[in-house]
Amino acid sequence: MKIILGIFLSLVFFLAGSEHCLAQDDSFGIVKSVSGEVVIFNAQRSLSAVPNMKLNQGDSVKTGGAGSAGLIFSDDTVVALGPNSEMKIESFLFNPVDQELSFVARLFKGTFSFITGQIAKLAPKNVKFETPEATLGVRGTKLLVEID
Amino acid sequence: MILRQVRQLLYCLIFLVFSGCAQKTTVVLLPDPAGQVGHITVANKAGSVDITHPAEATVVAGQDEPSAPEILTDDEIAAKFSKVLAALPAQPVHFILYFKTNSAELTEVSQKSLPLILQSIKDRKSENIGVIGHTDTVGDREYNLILSKNRALAVRNILVQEGVPAADIGATSHGKENPLVKTGDNVSEPRNRRVEVVIR
CATH class of the missing domain: 3.30.1330.60 (OmpA-like domain)
Incomplete structure (x- = not known):
């Protein structure tokens, strides 16, 4: 049953992903800096992060015990992950023409710093960071998060 | 044999319960590079807290409600966050x-x-x-x-x-x-x- 559900969910994920690809290049950000062990992964693949690697909907970033990573998103949001940290970009939409603005990230563990960008200015209600304990609504600024 | 499995299961459960309780989220608000200070709402099922001042923080432990806002010192912030602050890229x-x-x-x-x-x-x-x-x-x-x-x-x-x-x-x-x-x-x-x- 679990396997069937898994296959179904991957299929949904795959179809949703491919549909988006038809519309446009759906990368919304880049890895700007990498130190130590950093991995970018999603349901299909897992790659060692290098600077200028592109980030796509649904990607997760994970750092090792001595790792850290700096990311830049297309709306000018900048993010860093400290050692032993993991986050998943659930949704990132920055399309002011069609008023599609959303930034939802799930933070699983570790330390994070953010300077939020234009989405937080234009549509602050659509910026949400989820941690295992709480939901953060962010109206434009610099913030730090630790999950331990 | 069965007893051992039960005991292992019990250890697992105890570990889960305690690690769940011990885990916490700390959120700190800082001024952005232009000096602007924003507004963060930290919420869970038990409650909601707004942090609105520079260096103000709230902690959510397990399923407790977020703690009352408290200003952290520079040293407290550096102790937890110096590495992740150093890794933050300059804004475009x-x-x-x-x-x-x-x-x-x-x-x-x-x-x-x-x-x-x-x-x-x-x-x-x-x-x-x-x-x-x-x-x-x-x-x-x-x-x-x-x-x-x-x-x-x-x-x-x-x-x-x-x-x-x-x-x-x-x-x-x-x-x-x-x-x-x-x-x-x-x-x-x-x-x-x-x-x-x-x-x-």
Whole structure:
């Protein structure tokens, strides 16, 4: 049953992903800096992060015990992950023409710093960071998060 | 045999319960590089807390409600966050280039900004540059989408001629939908006839 559900969910994920690809290049950000062990992964693949690697909907970033990573998103949001940290970009939409603005990230563990960008200015209600304990609504600024 | 399995299961459960309780989320608000301080709402099923002052923090332990806001000292912030603050990239640099009316040709003044843009690309060692074309509100939506695209491509071509790899430049266009200066429809506004260059 679990396997069937898994296959179904991957299929949904795959179809949703491919549909988006038809519309446009759906990368919304880049890895700007990498130190130590950093991995970018999603349901299909897992790659060692290098600077200028592109980030796509649904990607997760994970750092090792001595790792850290700096990311830049297309709306000018900048993010860093400290050692032993993991986050998943659930949704990132920055399309002011069609008023599609959303930034939802799930933070699983570790330390994070953010300077939020234009989405937080234009549509602050659509910026949400989820941690295992709480939901953060962010109206434009610099913030730090630790999950331990 | 069964007893051992039960015992293992019990250990697992105890571990889960305790690790669940022990885990906590700490959220700290800081001024951004321009000195602006925003507003964060931290919420769970048990309650909600707003932090609104520089260095103000709240802690959510397990399923408890978020703690009352408390100002952290610089040392407390550094102890937890110095590594992740050091890893935070500088925010992207933005330039705006202006265009002659109804044209994909740069104004004379904006042509002079090109060396600054090329220098910034070098300084940041940027391999990811966005050029975003815009128009003022004269004309219909479709016409302006094309004009804004032509402006973005014109800037892209200039950068490529100056040695920036084409693969490093992403060109997009917003037509008249994203004006710098908000105006009514069909208003000629030089400040909206522009391409934004974002150097990441």
